[in-house]
Amino acid sequence: MRTRDLTGDSTQVVRVPTMERPRVNQSTKMSVSDLAVWYGEKQALHGVSLDVYENEVTALIGPSGCGKSTFLRCLNRMNDLVPGVRIEGAVVFEDQNIYASEVDVVELRSHIGMVFQKPNPFPKSIYENIAYAPKILGQVRKRTDMDDLVERSLKRAGLWEEVKDRLDAPGLSLSGGQQQRLCIARAIAVSPSVLLMDEPCSALDPVATATVEQLIDELKENYTIVIVTHNLQQAARVAGYTAFFHLGNIVEFSDTDSLFTHPREKKTEDYITGRYG
């Protein structure tokens, strides 16, 4: 495993807290411990801990307002952008706590990509949507290399065949599902190691959803994926591990099969059987 340096200087080793794990046959990619988040006076997360396993899809489910999106957005520090937010606890990624003072968030976000609920392509061409981040990060300098990267990213996102003849068309001219796949291609163009997805299919029709789900399945070969979803079937279909959030706490976290078939907690069972939520 290649160690990524988020600070620019020598790697700091942070103690990884030991915690209860549902099944220890995977290496841990990100380890969250005692994460608590306040928005002003209101506490959104009450000290949750969770391990994210490498090359697996981890789904976060739970009723609206349970804190699952907040949790997701703490993993690449997007919550820092919210005014009046306070975050406590540790998120360890590549042996470094991403909330440590020497971690640079801009550097961090180039290693942990994100796909949003509503497709948000840049109001530029399809090509520029992909090429933007590698260019500003200085990863690719030559035009021909960039062409290759754009093609590779679009192919990986399953969009290449549909757009290869109109790379100069505006990203916003694509359909909703295509826009979302463009956003995924954009996120993977900088080769992050973790991909965060915040209800990526909630604005898409069933056909586009199926395409994106299939894509997620393929992407886990190369990436570690954390996905927030309201769609329980989707969690069952794509995720290897599932965490059930309720009122800012993780009620249950285990591999998806056991969570859906033999939930340990009554609340989980109520939620997945639709009796509540």
Place this chain on the structure above:
Amino acid sequence: MSQGISLQPSRQLRRRYRAERRFKAYCVGALLLSIAFLVLFFSDMVRQGHSAFIQTEIQAEVTYNEDTVKFTNESVDESIAPLVSRAFFRSIPRRVDADPSLMGTTETLWLTATADVDQYRKKYSDRLEPEMQSTLERLESEGKVSYGFNKGLFTSGDSKIPSNAGLWSAFVGTFYVMLVVLAVSFPIGVATAIYLEEFAPDNRFTQGVEININNLAAVPSILFGLLGLAIFINFFGVPRSSALAGGLTLSLMTLPVIIISTRAALRAVPQNIRQGAQAVGASRWQAIRDHVLPLSLPGILTGTIIGVAQAMGETAPLLLIGMIAYIPDAPTSMTEAATVLPAQIFTWAGMPERAYVSLTAAGILVLLSLLITLNATAVILRNRFERRW
């Protein structure tokens, strides 16, 4: 038993309809009233001003020789000379200097008539000496009098001779002043707006700044004139009456307009564009520069154009820094005494001669068409580049 439901309007419903019609009539009435005033104003301006765009010209033979260069009135036939504008006679030595081969020759030219003759022919006044009246009639019967386009209105500066007065120096002054306004208020305004909207923390201090900027837009413009006088002229020693002083003073007025419209344009860019950029590893400034600014540019430009147009029509603050002055020659630098279009109109409006009434109206028409052009540009820009989400 089925209940009898009547679908006819009840008396109460009819009363509600009447109230609605009444209210609509008030609104239409208010609209018609404002349109009527606007039409009245424009038609009056056009009626008063259109005649200033044309000017009476008289065809005459002009002789250039040693004597007429000294006593320029003698260059034209004795009987016609009183009808010709003094401005022409003054130009004779210059013409001969420019082209010495004219010396000793005679040429037939269309000469600008005096304002008195012009006003008499346009029937604004009947005060013309009987002798001149008969000469004019004779010339008219010979076909030697006609109307020509008043080029001087656009090519010459202000003059005490009404037939020679024009807007050129005011044009140049306006151009310089607007250049200063743009150079000062655009970068400062946009940078301020970006900081307040994108970077500033939401605390007492920035809230105070925000309230003050909004209030600044409502401060009477004469106060900005006083500020300009005290700060720029008295403290920094910027030359009085200069385009630089005027531009700096008007920048103070334009700044809040630009800041407010830029902030509105930035706020209109959806938050998820910023987040999308930052999520792929763009810094805050990169997200703004590469995605937010290009999207909000049409809005920023629209606000800037409207702010500049507002400054262009402003007169009160310029009163205090000496820009309402008689400026016959166009300024050639930022620090020379200058005047601007609305100030020129103000000056002309105060002149006693009848001819200046037309000139004032013509000046207003020119200023209005300039402002309409600017505002139309702003509207076109907005419609052309507006992005819908």
